[in-house]
Amino acid sequence: xxxxxxxxxxxxxxxxxxxxxxxxxxxxxxxxxxxxxxxxxxxxxxxxxxxxxxxxxxxxxxxxxxxxxxxxxxxxxxxxxxxxxxxxxxx
Amino acid sequence: xxxxxxxxxxxxxxxxxxxxxxxxxxxxxxxxxxxxxxxxxxxxxxxxxxxxxxxxxxxxxxxxxxxxxxxxxxxxxxxxxxxxxxxxxxxxxxxxxxxxxxxxxxxxxxxxxxxxxxxxxxxxxxxxxxxxxxxxxxxxxxxxxxxxxxxxxxxxxxxxxxxxxxxxxxxxxxxxxxxxxxxxxxxxxxxxxxxxxxxxxxxxxxxxxxxxxxxxxxxxxxxxxxxxxxxxxxxxxxxxxxxxxxxxxxxxxxxxxxxxxxxxxxxxxxxxxxxxxxxxxxxxxx
Numbered sequence: 500x501x502x503x504x505x506x507x508x509x510x511x512x513x514x515x516x517x518x519x520x521x522x523x524x525x526x527x528x529x530x531x532x533x534x535x536x537x538x539x540x541x542x543x544x545x546x547x548x549x550x551x552x553x554x555x556x557x558x559x560x561x562x563x564x565x566x567x568x569x570x571x572x573x574x575x576x577x578x579x580x581x582x583x584x585x586x587x588x589x590x
Numbered sequence: 591x592x593x594x595x596x597x598x599x600x601x602x603x604x605x606x607x608x609x610x611x612x613x614x615x616x617x618x619x620x621x622x623x624x625x626x627x628x629x630x631x632x633x634x635x636x637x638x639x640x641x642x643x644x645x646x647x648x649x650x651x652x653x654x655x656x657x658x659x660x661x662x663x664x665x666x667x668x669x670x671x672x673x674x675x676x677x678x679x680x681x682x683x684x685x686x687x688x689x690x691x692x693x694x695x696x697x698x699x700x701x702x703x704x705x706x707x708x709x710x711x712x713x714x715x716x717x718x719x720x721x722x723x724x725x726x727x728x729x730x731x732x733x734x735x736x737x738x739x740x741x742x743x744x745x746x747x748x749x750x751x752x753x754x755x756x757x758x759x760x761x762x763x764x765x766x767x768x769x770x771x772x773x774x775x776x777x778x779x780x781x782x783x784x785x786x787x788x789x790x791x792x793x794x795x796x797x798x799x800x801x802x803x804x805x806x807x808x809x810x811x812x813x814x815x816x817x818x819x820x821x822x823x824x825x826x827x828x829x830x831x832x833x834x835x836x837x838x839x840x841x842x843x844x845x846x847x848x849x850x851x852x853x854x855x856x857x858x859x860x861x862x863x864x865x866x867x868x869x870x871x872x873x874x875x876x
Contacts, residue, residue: 514839516846521821525842530835532828532842534821 506550603627
């Protein structure tokens with residue numbers, strides 16, 4: 500896992516609307532709307548188009564956001580969900 | 591088909607064909623003040639037909655067909671043919687409408703601004719819309735709010751107001767000058783009686799309005815109010831829309847625009863007088 504590079508789906512594939520603590524994301528490729536909340540928006544923002552490894556993502560999230568008790572297992576689970584939804588791809 | 595009636599409700603034209611005269615005669619009477627579809631071309635067709643030729647005469651049962659159908663829809667007795675026609679028109683809208691984002695909501699308008707009321711069946715959408723329509727508001731519709739994805743404005747769809755069970759008596763009392771259709775007893779939805787929108791609502795049905803307030807009413811509780819956060823509004827309106835998914839990105843843009851720009855409140859009310867008071871107070875505070 501640690502060597503793999505994760506990155507956010509291409510911005511042109513997403514339509515985003517910020518709604519209070521949630522973010523509505525329309526995924527153009529699938530036509531599915533996702534309503535996501537912390538830490539998913541932070542994960543997408545951190546990964547960006549360039550992408551990064553799991554370890555770099557964890558460290559950046561830890562230093563830039565207050566995400567409480569987000570341990571490695573929880574972060575991996577959230578990342579898997581975003582990959583399954585097509586909002587994050589593995590390079 | 592043997593008998594045909596065409597009508598335009600707001601921007602949507604319908605052509606209803608029937609194997610029987612009776613449902614068409616009812617429609618002609620109740621929709622007498624409505625125009626024909628633009629250029630006589632309907633957007634949707636509804637067919638009321640007999641499943642077998644002899645069922646036109648023997649225990650006549652009305653099957654609902656049209657451009658869009660539910661394959662397992664049960665037939666209705668001929669005495670409920672008007673309900674079949676209304677269900678058929680609603681079905682075309684719910685399954686086939688692509689021009690507007692459809693929200694299952696009642697809508698009334700005042701000063702060019704629209705109040706949308708949405709909620710589960712029994713929440714009082716139709717009742718409140720009918721009562722407000724008799725108290726200085728313009729009735730824009732009791733079933734669907736038609737949101738234009740391009741402008742964000744709401745178009746009227748003032749079909750007959752469908753009143754069920756206890757709501758019938760409430761509106762008969764609250765709208766003493768109202769024109770009503772026949773009482774349809776013991777339908778699959780209980781007793782039903784239709785209220786014809788007043789002349790002002792029909793005359794102004796081509797005039798859209800800007801959405802100004804979304805209400806989520808709930809009947810049967812002590813009077814209470816709360817703000818509804820945008821994320822909850824978004825979820826509830828996607829659930830209240832019959833074509834959000836079908837519209838794709840246009841639906842997303844139209845819905846998020848409403849959610850981000852229109853305030854939303856949930857109200858509980860014990861009776862309709864209380865609800866009217868709450869609505870007027872919320873409206874005045876905008």
